[in-house]
Amino acid sequence: MSGFAAALLLLAVAVTLVAACYGVSSVVAVAPTAAPAGPFLSGGEPAEHAFSRFHVRWYPLTMVYLAFEMEMLFMYPWTLVLSSVGPSAVIEMFLFLGVLLAGVTYAWREGALRWT
Amino acid sequence: MDLTSRLLRLGAGRPHVLLVEAPGGTEPRLAVEREARTRGWPAAGSPADADLVVIAGRVTDDLAAPADRLGRQAPRPRVRLAAPDASSTGRLLEEAAARLAAGGDLEDDAPASAPPESHSSHSPTPPGDHAGHGDMEMDMPGGVPMADRGEDRDGLLLDQLHVPLGPLLPDWPAGLVVQTTLQGDVIQDARVEVVGGPASSFWDEPWRRLASGDPVTVGAASRRRIAGHLDSLARLLTVAGWADAATRARQLRDELLAGAPAAELGPRLWRLTRRVRRSRTLRWLTDDLGAVPADTSVVRAWGDVTARWSGWLAAAEQLLPDIDRSDRLPLGDAPRDPPAELVAMLPGLLTGTELATARLVVASLDPDLAELGTPAEVPGG
Numbered sequence: 001m002s003g004f005a006a007a008l009l010l011l012a013v014a015v016t017l018v019a020a021c022y023g024v025s026s027v028v029a030v031a032p033t034a035a036p037a038g039p040f041l042s043g044g045e046p047a048e049h050a051f052s053r054f055h056v057r058w059y060p061l062t063m064v065y066l067a068f069e070m071e072m073l074f075m076y077p078w079t080l081v082l083s084s085v086g087p088s089a090v091i092e093m094f095l096f097l098g099v100l101l102a103g104v105t106y107a108w109r110e111g112a113l114r115w116t
Numbered sequence: 117m118d119l120t121s122r123l124l125r126l127g128a129g130r131p132h133v134l135l136v137e138a139p140g141g142t143e144p145r146l147a148v149e150r151e152a153r154t155r156g157w158p159a160a161g162s163p164a165d166a167d168l169v170v171i172a173g174r175v176t177d178d179l180a181a182p183a184d185r186l187g188r189q190a191p192r193p194r195v196r197l198a199a200p201d202a203s204s205t206g207r208l209l210e211e212a213a214a215r216l217a218a219g220g221d222l223e224d225d226a227p228a229s230a231p232p233e234s235h236s237s238h239s240p241t242p243p244g245d246h247a248g249h250g251d252m253e254m255d256m257p258g259g260v261p262m263a264d265r266g267e268d269r270d271g272l273l274l275d276q277l278h279v280p281l282g283p284l285l286p287d288w289p290a291g292l293v294v295q296t297t298l299q300g301d302v303i304q305d306a307r308v309e310v311v312g313g314p315a316s317s318f319w320d321e322p323w324r325r326l327a328s329g330d331p332v333t334v335g336a337a338s339r340r341r342i343a344g345h346l347d348s349l350a351r352l353l354t355v356a357g358w359a360d361a362a363t364r365a366r367q368l369r370d371e372l373l374a375g376a377p378a379a380e381l382g383p384r385l386w387r388l389t390r391r392v393r394r395s396r397t398l399r400w401l402t403d404d405l406g407a408v409p410a411d412t413s414v415v416r417a418w419g420d421v422t423a424r425w426s427g428w429l430a431a432a433e434q435l436l437p438d439i440d441r442s443d444r445l446p447l448g449d450a451p452r453d454p455p456a457e458l459v460a461m462l463p464g465l466l467t468g469t470e471l472a473t474a475r476l477v478v479a480s481l482d483p484d485l486a487e488l489g490t491p492a493e494v495p496g497g
Binding site: 027028029030031036037038040041042043044045046047048049050051055 | 119124164183193219220260261264280284288293
């Protein structure tokens with residue numbers, strides 16, 4: 001079986017399974033649609049939504065994490081080619097790290113790492 | 117349809133029962149618990165798990181709306197059942213199971229979520245501390261606004277949720293409502309209300325009869341008091357998540373009330389108390405929670421949660437030899453302290469605790485609000 005036929009077969013199986021789930025549900029359901037139900041509050045009504053809003057400080061922190069993350073991502077292959085490429089690889093990598101570090105320093109100066 | 121009805125019958129064979137108590141509904145609650153247990157029907161902790169929603173006791177006007185909402189929160193097929201008194205509970209449950217097998221109650225098709233305009237009148241938010249509410253009345257899903265933020269105890273701005281505990285909560289004192297303000301799962305503020313109207317306490321009944329001039333034996337009064345302690349214990353253990361020991365306490369309680377002799381109950385009570393006392397997990401859960409200093413006037417509240425349940429066990433063991441005595445109870449013998457002070461100390465005990473701790477603390481105090489007489493608003497602390 002070619003790869004394409006296998007993919008099509010998988011798609012067909014998936015569609016059949018999903019359709020079967022919907023079919024069984026519609027055959028055995030006691031009511032056509034589920035009524036909307038609120039949270040269980042001992043018979044009370046919710047006074048507000050229970051979504052949590054995140055403080056904006058989490059978003060800069062995420063960006064800083066990305067900076068460190070990219071650094072690591074490039075350093076793994078760099079260790080493998082370091083010996084064959086020579087000193088130019090070292091210079092390039094440290095220039096790159098310098099650019100990233102500048103970003104981190106900027107974030108630090110702006111207070112993104114301040115916890116309280 | 118044939119397949120549907122067969123599945124419905126299969127599902128109705130072992131319905132999950134959500135049992136909540138309205139004030140004065142202790143006796144029907146015990147009856148429903150007993151009947152459900154003998155049939156092997158498990159107890160549900162919330163409407164999402166329930167097939168039968170049973171409200172024991174009289175549903176007064178202020179409980180009608182919560183009861184209605186609760187009944188509609190259970191997924192279909194569902195059956196709502198009122199058990200206003202303890203008579204013919206078994207038949208009621210059988211009928212409810214039959215109705216469940218036939219597809220359950222289908223007449224209540226209105227959505228269970230609140231209509232947008234009703235939330236402002238029902239909001240438990242105390243007036244005055246919600247300044248920035250006006251701009252949030254736009255198109256929020258369900259007409260429910262976003263949570264406002266407030267300073268928590270560490271000085272961080274966190275979302276505040278207003279969550280009521282009670283009145284219709286399983287294993288919760290009937291008629292008690294604690295309006296909590298939560299940040300995370302920490303209760304920042306607790307206000308206590310009493311709903312459901314006056315009722316007469318089931319656990320005080322022998323003493324009421326004594327006061328009205330009827331003869332009451334020491335045995336009957338001791339039975340009632342041990343059964344009350346075992347009931348409190350069973351509810352605390354259920355809240356703590358120890359269903360097995362809770363079921364044993366309930367069995368003992370029901371046999372005690374049915375009049376089993378002390379010789380038969382003694383060894384089993386001893387096994388239960390020994391098992392509960394030896395549980396390190398339970399102690400670990402309940403030690404140092406809800407500590408009440410020993411200079412308060414309500415003696416049964418002294419100490420932490422562990423001290424309170426140990427007190428029930430000790431009292432039950434101490435009273436057990438008396439349950440077969442047939443001499444008269446002396447006039448002037450009084451039931452437990454009235455729970456008004458217990459209720460008054462609740463806001464102070466609950467503020468600053470986590471939600472799970474708060475449930476344990478309330479279960480360990482187990483105020484029987486029917487002893488209060490008239491409903492009253494208790495000032496929050």
